[in-house]
Amino acid sequence: MPEAWAHLPQWRVLDTDFGSGLHFLTLWRAWRADPQRPRLLHVVAITPQAVPAEALSSPELAAQWHALLPGFHRLSFDDGRVLLTLCVGALEPMLRAQRFEADAIVFSGPAEAVKLVARYARRGTHLTSTTDTQAVRDALAQLGFQVDATQGSGGLRAVFDPAWDVRRREPPPEHLDAPGRCAVIGAGLAGAAVASSLARRGWQVTVLDAADGPAAGASGLPVGMLAPHVSSDDALLSRLTRAGIRATWTELERLLEAGRDWRPTGALERRPDGDVRVPPGWSAQGPNESWPATGAQLASAGLPAHTAALWHPRAAWVRPRALIGAWLQQPGISLRTGARVASLERSGGGWRLQDAAGATLAEADRVVIAGGVDSAVLASALPLQPVRGQLEWGRVPLADAALPVTPVNGDGHLIAHVPDADGALWLTGATFDRDSRDTAPTADGTMANRERLARLHPGAAAALAPAFADGDARRWVGVRCASGDRRPLVGPLDAAAMPGVWVCTAMGSRGLSFAALCAELLAAHWHGEPLSLPATLAKALNTARL
Template sequence: LPDAWAGQPQWLILETGFGFGLNFLTTWAAWRADPARPRLLHFVSVEAHPVAPGELLRAAAAYPELIELARALASRWDELLPGFHRLSFDDGRVLLTLCVGDVQAMLRAQRFEADSIFLDGFSPDRNPQMWSPDTLKAVSRFARRGTGIATWTIARAVRDALTQNGFQVRKAPGLPPKRDCLRGVFDPAWTPRRRTPPAERTGPGRCAVIGAGLGGAAVAASLARRGWRVTVFDRADRPAAGASGLPVGVLAPHVSPDDALLSRLTRAGLRATWQQLESMLLEGQDWRASGVLERRPEGDVRVPPGWRAEGPNLSWPADAVQLHAARLPPDTAALWHRRAGWVRPRALIEAWLAQPGIEVRTGTEATALEASAAGWHVLDTQRKPLGMFDRVVVAAGFESGRFAPLLPLQPVRGQVEWGHAPAHTPLPSMPVNGDGHLIAGVPDGERLLWLGGATFDRDSTDMSARAADAAANRARLVRLHPLAGALQPESSWVGVRCASGDRRPLVGPVAGPPGVWVCTALGSRGLTFAALCAELLAAHWHGEPLPLPAALAKALDTRRP
């Protein structure tokens, strides 16, 4: 590198042993400096014991050209619990997927064909597991014919093991203090057999996205970053007119004592969204990184075994200081979520849809799809074609069922109340959730907006506000926070969410001719899941590394049991 990646649309690297991150930082710097760089750089690294952020900075201090990048890396180096962590840089064009855990388990959980492989920098004597026959065999499963490999280790046992797994290797001059290194290429004398065929790397083309809410906007942005020309259709006269049009929403993780599937999914989704918020929106106006206090009415503030007050987890039972800031009694049972806050969904949607390569056609209702030899026609209410596209993504909320009738979709009506409070009104400075949620102190011109609710009315698409729901929301708010009784609602907001049968998002192909996918059923967690689901869809299309372990990705797939 960088000669090998010149002119390529993307470059995928697998590394065993992240260490202090110098391989990643050097590769990132080379990518930045190369005018012929690929559009997207994926760097996947396995690390059992991530170092502290300060150690990353100290290691990079000897290389002035890497210090700026090391600071950017250290700023996102948090909550590195076991599992996958997708860290995004340079407007989403440099993607680091850090796989924290045992090397063989992490390799089993990831699937892609690497263009380059970097092996652990420590010798087999110091880190034998990284060089075991099983590990090197697992690494070889990521190689295609022509994949390059490199390591600082030149031990004879390593050379022999790599040769047995299909790599042609040779010693080459190293860099101080290393005199030699090992380089090679995957070129086995036999035809490799794969349990599952490698994912197809689809080239960018024209894509229609039906729906201009959180799901559709996130998909459009992810595909546009990869070179697709995206047209977004929505029958409303503006984006974010449906359930994604909530004036302000809570962004917070789900925490369970056993770290259940939903908990792991929401952590991954929240990280994906958080990075988008940091890079695209104005903090304090469009969103606020205030943290969220979650009340636990039954007093259960248990967290998964191994979590600690000092981290790396960012959720922990609330202490007296946090409860005081939330204006709650010191004996209140609650969790404090540090990476959490409030977001204006419309601001995020507009930022996504403003990316280059995206055309938004509002006031245009797509009602049907028609396959042809050249692709897919998107048809309007008169069955007239709105355009021809290579692929279509349906992200139309509960109306996605029109295009995917076999999916288990359910409308869920929700109502919230909102109003304005005088600046001196004593209210919590961060969102409080639990049985409902209260968001206060949101800038709205010269006033401060508050919002609370919400109701869940399954199988209802009624968009009219209901007095009974408003009363239920008022009662819910008073139970949630003792100061909420003084709030005077000015209006109600109603939206219809889309949920699946198991309450998890649906991302994947629709049954029938190939080319139609969905990204839907985000439920009440659209802010949490939209960016993650969009990146998962893009990874499937382009043969990229998954942003989630394979088991979690399968849990979101339309083809799941």
Template sequence: MAEPVEWRADGIPRSARFDDIYHSESGADAQARFVFLGGCGLPAAWAGQPQWRILETGFGFGLNFLTTWQAWRADPNRCRLLHFVSIEAYPVSQEDLLRAAAGSPELLPLAEELAAQWHGLLPGFHRLWLDKGQVLLTLCIGDVQPMLRAQRFDADSIYLDGFSPQRNPEMWSPETLKSAARFARRGTRLATWTIARTVRDALAQCGFKVEKTPGLPPKRDCLQAVYDPAWELRRRVPPSEDQIAEPGHCVVIGAGLAGAAVASSLARRGWTVTVLDASDEPASGASGLPVGVLAPHVSPDDALLSRLTRAGIRAVWPQLEQWLVEGIDWGATGVVERRMPGDARFPANWTADGPNESWLATPERLRALGLPADAHAIRHTRAGWVRPARLVQAWLAQPGIRVETGRRVTHIERMAEDWTLRGVDDEPFAQADRVVITAGFDSHLLAPDLPLQPVRGQVAWGVASPDSQLPAVPINGDGHLIAHVPHKGGELWLTGATFDRDSEDAALRPDENQVNLDKLRRLHPEAAAQLQPDFTSGRVHAWAGVRCASGDRRPLVGRMGPDREDGLWVCTALGSRGMSFAALCAELLAARWHGEPLPLPARLASALDTRRTWT
């Protein structure tokens, strides 16, 4: 539930929880420009930088962020990538977010873009993608100290904001300020509106040189500080314990969802990327599925996989909106997940306020979808269908990326400062500063120590007339059904899939059409009855692919192994959730390369790291 806000007659918002106002009478945007940007020397300080990383305690209505974003947009010398990490225990509603920005014409359009992604703010991290991914806002929802412990990066600027030290002492405690100081490098500038003696003393003890400066009326003073401790700093270990990379040339092996996402993330950070694929065209493997379901995993205890898939869908959703055509390349239709007998993935007492932006489907909704009114099903709103190959094409079309097909890499070797990639005839394909292996199950040929498993899957699909009575919303459960996807001369439907562990054979098996029809009968009897004639007459097509899974069914993102030189990485084992995981894993890899804020809490990021397999 959103934090309630009281709006005074003069338009100043007030928090009943803390019995304090959100900003001074001079206005939040004026305070942001004067106290925070001015106190941290922005925008001049980020001029010409590859990236700038800001840590904020206390997001509130986001006006410090919006003002910083607006200054970044207006600056011709801005940094390539702006990271803004903010902690907020009690997020306000979307309506209050917009109301707070309504009095600032230059901020309101940005607030509307922010509000479009202001949803599903459960405790944890939420990465918001803005300005084509050049502005990344990481919202850390929760109490300040746990959230600071869950994140780690070297901040270039620190904004200390929040309700007054008297009203909200935890936000300004010596322990909190010490935790914030751990993000500072020598030269990091800090700004805040409070000049409380306890805050000044705690910052000084943490290594900041603190100075009171004239404030924005009606306040007399504000505070500025620079991290410059008198003691010798220990060598700072990057958050990922990996060597921070400068953008150069990277070769990505594999042009499926994982490889295309990695290439796009790195190119956005200034890398020149060459993508090599053994097939004749991109998305020829498991990513060539005609159409797939994008939906979160659900569990009664909100387990690890549930949180990871939610983060993954949040990561890819704005990119679908950015680069694909809704209704043709993808559909934001939502997904209904039906609970089958014996399936305990979600409890019967879920309500409209449940996690995953999902709620129990009403009997009326179930009947409209052709399901029994007493069926137990959940409707996911942040879900839909996607043509994976279209997403791959969009990612690979970004500037800075070159794709070479028909290039099967058989071995990689270190040559002086570069990596050299060779094929079957020992012909060198390319040289690179870094290499990322994203070749699905074929990754095991180049990374034999990784615990990879092939999982073959086959689906059935066909073309129905536009007046088809198939469900308008994808149905998920024991298998899935997608319909009404635009296709030449009609609308594509797809159902399946089979699941054969340890099978690398992608050849079609005619008998598995019947297996998929039987699955459909259990999932949606009416749809199975409608499509039975197509199966009987042989008008049904089949598609098969081999997915790549790890031993624990989670993606593998990181260096190849403990004894491997830095520069040889993998992003693989996305399993049957490639669309949910590809963008998230690519951003996690890029964050580790550049010492950026993590898109996930540290514990969740570790759950995807290759280091968990090192024994």
């Protein structure tokens, strides 16, 4: 393996039988030990059912071995340079769920599955198989693999080298030969996440923002909430938020200080309609994590025992500014503030970014528009909608037990006891004012938030009433960016007219849930990497859906 992958930007492996992870761990150890290793190691592994965490021999792997429901799960190690996409489910559906060109394949399965596995091979792909039967050998040979005629204890070996030109039904994934220079427009959650993902792959990234500093727009709220969406039919948004939270969680643990920049508190989600149903097959024992709240969990949050609510253990409060700052400090990233990009002009094989006077702000091979509502300046054809949000915040009164330690959400949210140098913070809101860009706080917005808080947590509303009466409560306003279908937009702006210009925007009110996920999808598309989502879910975020 070291001879084959030396100095390459990435090495992609398909493993059709993850088991207890021995193949993955062996490959990971070889990658760590090799000074000429590729920049990134991708392993896509399939398993019909995840083994118990106790069966794993790696504490690092076991630490991320949670919530492994049927579907795709991206696990990240060694600062995001070793990526394991664990596909939980039957072999054939999982093989059909995505497409990439593997550099190596580890096969175990029936001969009938060989045709699907061959879709992942490029000329020169090496295959090893623990299933060494004549039927498997014949199937491999028919599909263009040159099979080693010898039979040994190491199993079957083959190389994909057909005597004919390979033709695929679908176009091959885009694959940039080498990283270059990229300009990212916007220094909020979306832009900072894109910059970090690209820099990790060797890009030199310039982030430009019109404001005086990063996190100046909707990403600049004092503290935000990271929590999943759960629906009884496990709808698209529910599956996307689970994947997004896993991606963000890895970054929070990697980059931020728990207890100061973020805290994995869990969250109680009130269901005003009383519907606490979860998808069929879920149980209190897992592998799902969200489940109807118990009386003890409700009591600890100061809510009556009869309250209809879900408990989300995989939830947290987060200071978005801290995460944005950590992403922008990664090697290979430079930040330029006070730089409002008004137009893009072709320049050789790349792009020139200009201000309103026509002065050049930056030149780059590729551009990513990630400027929230201001993305519309350069991407006017996209269905972007401004959504104003006002929230209220202040300092927690000393020894105030009425404010729950655990965040509560539902119709709005309440976060309290967030450590701060001038006293712990509380925060509640927010309004959802479509088609408004007004950043001035209003008394009507405050009243709406107080009414929302009274429904969400009556005890907290009563405890904070003096803060509002005395003028100690403060207000914050940001303008979110949403798409027409309320899903993020990740993809080329106009591949024919503006090659190399992409967008990563429209995170709505779920920037913490979606920014890291969307950034990794963008980088994977550029480099022909395995996707962290099934193809159907990835298409649900792509600009091509419009």
